[in-house]
Amino acid sequence: MKFLSGAIHLLIAAFLTALTQVGGVLYIICLWLFRKKGWKKYAYFLGIYLLFTFVFIPLLAPSVGRVRIENSETIRPRNYFYMLTNRNYVTPELNEALKQVSKELQIHYPNLELAYLDANFPFIDGFPLLPHLSHNDGKKIDLCFFYQKNDSLTNKKPSWSGYGAYVAPNQNEWNQTIACKNKGHWQYDFTKYITFGTWNAELNLAQQPTKELLKNILKHPKTSKVFIEPHLKDRLGVQHAKLRFHGCQAVRHDDHIHLQVQ
Numbered sequence: 137m138k139f140l141s142g143a144i145h146l147l148i149a150a151f152l153t154a155l156t157q158v159g160g161v162l163y164i165i166c167l168w169l170f171r172k173k174g175w176k177k178y179a180y181f182l183g184i185y186l187l188f189t190f191v192f193i194p195l196l197a198p199s200v201g202r203v204r205i206e207n208s209e210t211i212r213p214r215n216y217f218y219m220l221t222n223r224n225y226v227t228p229e230l231n232e233a234l235k236q237v238s239k240e241l242q243i244h245y246p247n248l249e250l251a252y253l254d255a256n257f258p259f260i261d262g263f264p265l266l267p268h269l270s271h272n273d274g275k276k277i278d279l280c281f282f283y284q285k286n287d288s289l290t291n292k293k294p295s296w297s298g299y300g301a302y303v304a305p306n307q308n309e310w311n312q313t314i315a316c317k318n319k320g321h322w323q324y325d326f327t328k329y330i331t332f333g334t335w336n337a338e339l340n341l342a343q344q345p346t347k348e349l350l351k352n353i354l355k356h357p358k359t360s361k362v363f364i365e366p367h368l369k370d371r372l373g374v375q376h377a378k379l380r381f382h383g384c385q386a387v388r389h390d391d392h393i394h395l396q397v398q
């Protein structure tokens with residue numbers, strides 16, 4: 137019985153580590169520190185986790201070269217999950233680039249907010265933010281497209297997580313997903329399972345602001361690579377040496393933009 141509960145606690149700790157980086161360690165420490173407190177140890181863990189997430193980690197991360205993304209009127213996480221799980225850390229340079237890009241965008245689109253998805257964890261270069269193996273150094277972030285309903289622009293997005301609701305290729309457009317899956321890359325569209333709910337099915341890609349966002353990102357001097365799906369590159373008519381195809385070993389990028397900086 138003891139062995140079984142130990143194994144379950146370890147599994148929970150591993151899950152929390154993959155989800156939040158620091159959660160697993162804090163969980164084990166709290167189980168040990170408050171081992172005589174019965175069920176209350178879980179409440180202590182929750183309180184301590186929140187204290188670390190919203191107070192201590194933002195103070196500690198800059199000492200290892202990362203900062204929590206500064207939310208503002210122009211930039212926000214897709215939802216609170218990304219803040220609650222510490223998936224919102226970047227290098228100061230990327231933070232600055234995001235600020236500039238989102239402010240430029242607001243000149244033409246004052247009501248649009250730049251929504252971000254997974255960025256990086258606060259600590260340790262090389263520690264991957266699953267399921268993205270490359271989001272491990274503070275220099276990567278995923279950004280939402282912009283959408284419109286009928287003809288009016290909106291900050292709504294078609295899925296809860298921000299992933300997995302695709303702006304799929306039309307019949308006459310190149311279909312990279314089919315090409316990759318035919319080559320055996322079964323994982324290429326696995327993000328369809330991590331929408332955690334889709335709605336606003338009537339939303340369409342807002343091409344002009346999404347194109348402007350892409351262009352602003354591409355002209356920023358810190359930008360090193362940007363990934364979107366090939367058919368969207370064609371549809372939006374954006375060509376740039378830094379705008380690349382990510383490869384079939386990754387996942388499809390017609391639900392978000394991947395940005396990485398130097």
Ligand SMILES: [Zn+2]
Pocket residue numbers: 268271276277278393394395
């Ligand atoms: Zn990414």
